[in-house]
Amino acid sequence: xxxxxxxxxxxxxxxxxxxxxxxxxxxxxxxxxxxxxxxxxxxxxxxxxxxxxxxxxxxxxxxxxxxxxxxxxxxxxxxxxxxxxxxxxxxxxxxxxxxxxxxxxxxxxxxxxxxxxxxxxxxxxxxxxxxxxxxxxxxxxxxxxxxxxxxxxxxxxxxxxxxxxxxxxxxxxxxxxxxxxxxxxxxxxxxxxxxxxxxxxxxxxxxxxxxxxxxxxxxxxxxxxxxxxxxxxxxxxxxxxxxxxxxxxxxxxxxxxxxxxxxxxxxxxxxxxxxxxxxxxxxxxxxxxxxxxxxxxxxxxxxxxxxxxxxxxxxxxxxxxxxxxxxxxxx
Amino acid sequence: xxxxxxxxxxxxxxxxxxxxxxxxxxxxxxxxxxxxxxxxxxxxxxxxxxxxxxxxxxxxxxxxxxxxxxxxxxxxxxxxxxxxxxxxxxxxxxxxxxxxxxxxxxxxxxxxxxxxxxxxxxxxxxxxxxxxxxxxxxxxxxxxxxxxxxxxxxxxxxxxxxxxxxxxxxxxxxxxxxxxxxxxxxxxxxxxxxxxxxxxxxxxxxxxxxxxxxxxxxxxxxxxxxxxxxxxxxxxxxxxxxxxxxxxxxxxxxxxxxxxxxxxxxxxxxxxxxxxxxxxxxxxxxxxxxxxxxxxxxxxxxxxxxxxxxxxxxxxxxxxxxxxxxxxxxx
Numbered sequence: 001x002x003x004x005x006x007x008x009x010x011x012x013x014x015x016x017x018x019x020x021x022x023x024x025x026x027x028x029x030x031x032x033x034x035x036x037x038x039x040x041x042x043x044x045x046x047x048x049x050x051x052x053x054x055x056x057x058x059x060x061x062x063x064x065x066x067x068x069x070x071x072x073x074x075x076x077x078x079x080x081x082x083x084x085x086x087x088x089x090x091x092x093x094x095x096x097x098x099x100x101x102x103x104x105x106x107x108x109x110x111x112x113x114x115x116x117x118x119x120x121x122x123x124x125x126x127x128x129x130x131x132x133x134x135x136x137x138x139x140x141x142x143x144x145x146x147x148x149x150x151x152x153x154x155x156x157x158x159x160x161x162x163x164x165x166x167x168x169x170x171x172x173x174x175x176x177x178x179x180x181x182x183x184x185x186x187x188x189x190x191x192x193x194x195x196x197x198x199x200x201x202x203x204x205x206x207x208x209x210x211x212x213x214x215x216x217x218x219x220x221x222x223x224x225x226x227x228x229x230x231x232x233x234x235x236x237x238x239x240x241x242x243x244x245x246x247x248x249x250x251x252x253x254x255x256x257x258x259x260x261x262x263x264x265x266x267x268x269x270x271x272x273x274x275x276x277x278x279x280x281x282x283x284x285x286x287x288x289x290x291x292x293x294x295x296x297x298x299x300x301x302x303x304x305x306x307x308x309x310x311x312x313x314x315x316x317x318x319x320x321x322x323x324x325x326x327x328x329x330x331x
Numbered sequence: 332x333x334x335x336x337x338x339x340x341x342x343x344x345x346x347x348x349x350x351x352x353x354x355x356x357x358x359x360x361x362x363x364x365x366x367x368x369x370x371x372x373x374x375x376x377x378x379x380x381x382x383x384x385x386x387x388x389x390x391x392x393x394x395x396x397x398x399x400x401x402x403x404x405x406x407x408x409x410x411x412x413x414x415x416x417x418x419x420x421x422x423x424x425x426x427x428x429x430x431x432x433x434x435x436x437x438x439x440x441x442x443x444x445x446x447x448x449x450x451x452x453x454x455x456x457x458x459x460x461x462x463x464x465x466x467x468x469x470x471x472x473x474x475x476x477x478x479x480x481x482x483x484x485x486x487x488x489x490x491x492x493x494x495x496x497x498x499x500x501x502x503x504x505x506x507x508x509x510x511x512x513x514x515x516x517x518x519x520x521x522x523x524x525x526x527x528x529x530x531x532x533x534x535x536x537x538x539x540x541x542x543x544x545x546x547x548x549x550x551x552x553x554x555x556x557x558x559x560x561x562x563x564x565x566x567x568x569x570x571x572x573x574x575x576x577x578x579x580x581x582x583x584x585x586x587x588x589x590x591x592x593x594x595x596x597x598x599x600x601x602x603x604x605x606x607x608x609x610x611x612x613x614x615x616x617x618x619x620x621x622x623x624x625x626x627x628x629x630x631x632x633x634x635x636x637x638x639x640x641x642x643x644x645x646x647x648x649x650x651x652x653x654x655x656x657x658x659x660x661x662x
Contacts, residue, residue, distance in 0.1 A: 042373070042434035074403050078427030082452045084434075092423045096409030099426075103373035103415075121413045 001027055001309065004186040008033045008199020009048045010065035010236050011228050012192035013055035014295040016126070018305030019190065020056055021298070025125035029182040030056070031209075033194070034111070034130045035138035035167050035202035038150045040088050041079060043098035044105055047150070048199065049115060049128060050097055057122035065236065068093045087155045112176050129182065131203045132173040138198050139166045149198065158238035161245040167202045175208040183212040186221055188312040191265065193228030193293065195239040196258045197246070210262060217266065220319045222312040225259060225286075226269035226293055226304065227252035235294065253277045260284040267311055269293055269304070332358055332640065335517040339364045339530020340379045341396035341567050342559050343523035344386035345626040347457070349636030350521065351387055352629070356456035360513040361387070362540075364525070365442070365461045366469035366498050366533035369481045371419050372410060374429035375436055378481070379530065380446060380459060381428055388453035396567065399424040418486045443507050460513065462534045463504040469529050470497045480529065489569035492576040498533045506539040514543040517552055519643040522596065524559030524624065526570040527589045528577070541593060548597065551650045553643040556590060556617075557600035557624055557635070558583035566625065584608045591615040598642055600624055600635070 003023060005016050007030050016030045033048045047066065054060035054068055061067045071091030080086045090098065097118070104114045111130045119128050138149040142160035152158060183189070194200055204210045217223055232251050234240040240250040248254045252270040256277075259265045265286040270277060271293040278288040289311055295301045334354060336347050338361050347361045364379045378397065385391040385399055392398045402422030411417050421429065428449070435445045442461045450459050469480040473491035483489060514520070525531055535541045548554055563582050565571040571581040579585045583601040587608075590596045596617040601608060602624040609619040620642055626632045 041430040042437055043430065068409075072403060072405050072423070074423035075406065075427045075430065078399075078424040079431060082427060082431045082449060084431060092403070092405035093409040095426065095430075096406045096413060099372040099374065099406065100410060100413045100415060106373055118413060 001187050001313070002182075002185055003028050003188045003190060003309070004182050005030045005190040005192055006194075006200055006203045007031070007048070007052055007192040008194030009036070009051040011295075012048070012194040012199065013052045013060070013065075014301050015190070015192045015226065015305060016052055017055050017298070018295065018301030018303070019309070020126050021302040022305045022309055023126075026127075028126035029186070030126060030128045031131050031179055031182065031203055032128060033199045033202050034132060035136050035198060036149050036153070037135070037137070038088070038148065040090070041084065042102070043090075043095070044102045045088075045090070045098050046101070046111075046130070049130060050094070052128050053097075053115075053118060053122065053124065056119070056124045056126055056128065059122070067091050088150060110176075112178050116178075127178075127182070129176065129178050131179065131209065132206045133176055134173040135169050136173050136202055136206075137168045138202060139168050140164070140198075141166075153238070158241065162238075162242045163245060165197055165201070165242075165246070167205050170202065170205050171207070173206050175206055175212065179206075179209065180212055183209070183216055186216060187316070188309065189213055189216060189221060189223040190308060190312075191223065191225035191259065193226045193235065195228065195234070195237055195242070196255050197239065197242050204262060204264070210264070214263065217263075220316065222266045222315040223264055224267045224269070224308050224312050224315075225255075225265050226308065227255045227271070227274070229255055230271040230293060231273045251277060253280050256281040256284050256286060260286060266315060269308060269311075332518050332644070333513075333516055334359050334519045334521060334640070335513050336361045336521040336523055337525075337531055337534045338362070338379070338383055338523040339525030340367070340382040342626075343379070343525040343530065344383045344391070344396075345632050346521070346523045346557065346636060346639075347383055348386050348629070349626065349632030349634070350640070351457050352633040353636045353640055354457075357458075359457035360517070361457060361459045362462050362510055362513065362534055363459060364530045364533050365463060366467050366529060367480050367484070368466070368468070369419070369479065371421070372415065373433070374421075374426070375433045376419075376421070376429050377432070377442075377461070380461060381425070383459050384428075384446075384449060384453065384455065387450070387455045387457055387459065390453070398422050419481060441507075443509050447509075458509070458513070460507065460509050462510065462540065463537045464507055465504040466500050467504050467533055467537075468499045469533060470499050471495070471529075472497075484569070489572065493569075493573045494576060496528055496532070496573075496577070498536050501533065501536050502538070504537050506537055506543065510537075510540065511543055514540070514547055517547060518647070519640065520544055520547060520552060520554040521639060521643075522554065522556030522590065524557045524566065526559065526565070526568055526573070527586050528570065528573050535593060535595070541595070545594065548594075551647065553597045553646040554595055555598045555600070555639050555643050555646075556586075556596050557639065558586045558602070558605070560586055561602040561624060562604045582608060584611050587612040587615050587617060591617060597646060600639060600642075 141164035144160045243250040252274045472495035475491045574581040583605045
């Protein structure tokens with residue numbers, strides 16, 4: 001079953017890992033947000049891509065949700081001695097990723113080619129595609145003025161209230177042939193429990209990308225999402241505070257409203273804790289599955305992914321009986 | 332006493348360290364070769380500068396003559412996993428140097444400013460100046476064709492015979508204000524026992540630099556060198572093979588011929604082993620001191636530096652009795 005998953009960083013990486021566990025090699029394509037990308041110490045850094053890459057390669061640091069397991073910090077220590085600001089922490093092995101990528105970019109390679117080569121080199125059985133090959137930078141208007149995303153996210157620890165979000169460069173970004181082809185050949189589209197504003201938001205804003213997903217939906221391809229906000233709180237990161245700051249409801253219902261406004265979803269998975277939101281969400285359009293959505297282990301990642309894949313298969317089967325995943329024996 | 336030392340990598344760094352030990356803080360300026368500089372893994376690397384920097388900062392790896400003491404190799408290991416060629420070995424702390432520099436260069440800073448800031452950050456009491464702020468690249472014609480310097484030096488371990496040497500970009504390189512000022516205010520000029528062809532050669536080829544040294548000489552500033560070839564063999568690196576390959580004599584006399592052709596030297600220090608070459612060298616112009624020139628310890632670096640400084644002081648005193656370093660008591 002060919003699956004496309006739209007993902008940001010940690011939560012997206014966990015669900016992508018669950019999907020990869022449940023699918024055959026080559027069946028999963030992850031389209032990752034590039035709006036958080038940045039330049040530091042002369043390096044081009046792709047935080048969301050790399051979190052997904054390290055997770056799918058089985059080398060992610062399990063505790064913190066970013067970086068490589070067993071990292072050392074010699075480069076950062078020496079950069080600090082040279083007087084550099086080191087609030088954006090980069091482990092030594094992680095720096096190799098950025099050096100490799102930066103050298104390839106300087107050599108003229110497309111980000112998509114580089115991403116595919118990195119996945120291949122690290123033995124990842126899935127495809128991880130940047131949402132676009134052009135530079136897009138998420139900028140946030142806060143009470144402290146306009147900030148770069150990582151300035152807000154890492155340096156200021158997400159303390160300023162966010163009043164407005166812009167994806168700089170998005171108008172001139174274009175859908176890559178690889179993303180287009182992945183969506184066109186997908187049998188299921190999954191929206192990871194990533195931040196709907198600054199992780200999934202930029203992906204959907206790439207000109208032509210949402211239209212491809214809507215075209216897939218109209219061909220009967222199920223689009224299945226999962227809320228990263230549980231009990232009104234983001235499982236990780238500032239999605240809840242951002243939604244409140246922007247005047248939206250910080251809840252699975254708020255997430256559903258965002259996606260429903262784009263007619264994106266067939267089905268939203270929400271946590272048991274949010275059971276009461278199921279009917280209000282259904283009233284917006286998408287159907288709802290209530291389950292355990294918090295991925296605390298490798299097996300819980302796989303279980304949630306399996307439930308989402310099964311729900312999508314069931315939906316396809318209902319639309320087209322020939323696609324029934326478990327055809328009943330004829331009488 | 333204000334001293335300018337022209338230096339390449341390891342041998343130059345050792346003598347510069349001896350000079351720094353013997354001089355007051357701020358009295359030493361080292362002008363380093365930049366012809367060996369290269370780009371690897373998106374980084375701009377200055378091998379000779381960095382060897383001098385680490386040595387003068389007291390953090391050099393004592394055994395190998397390059398890199399920082401106690402290095403780790405996490406970045407290289409991961410770059411290899413990504414499929415990169417890693418024949419040019421870069422330690423983790425060393426990579427911080429290159430990241431800092433590359434970021435500053437991309438930000439538009441001059442190499443000289445960057446070098447001065449790095450020395451300051453690492454607490455070096457001397458000034459280390461790139462020979463020029465423009466890009467110069469040493470290229471070698473060998474029986475295998477034209478090679479970049481580090482390709483020949485590191486990757487091919489100096490095995491091909493060198494038939495011709497070019498410093499690409501040297502015509503458009505210009506003397507920096509800092510180098511000019513250092514030479515103009517120098518009281519002694521020292522030529523380190525570095526490779527005369529590819530370490531000292533590029534420095535002297537920077538348009539205007541040799542002329543400044545000759546002007547200093549004509550003002551009575553002593554120029555004192557030391558041969559890095561002892562008993563016909565280079566103490567380190569391929570200077571002996573290069574000289575032979577180019578049809579020159581691989582000996583202290585060959586070194587003297589090179590420098591005498593440019594009327595560079597007042598005095599050449601040679602090793603006791605080369606005692607027999609003293610008269611033939613004197614016949615070329617420079618005076619000769621025969622001593623122990625091999626720097627095997629910190630104290631032998633200081634001792635050789637002291638001898639060179641004393642010889643220069645004596646020479647200045649002879650030319651101008653007012654400058655006599657130990658004025659005799661009047662009777």
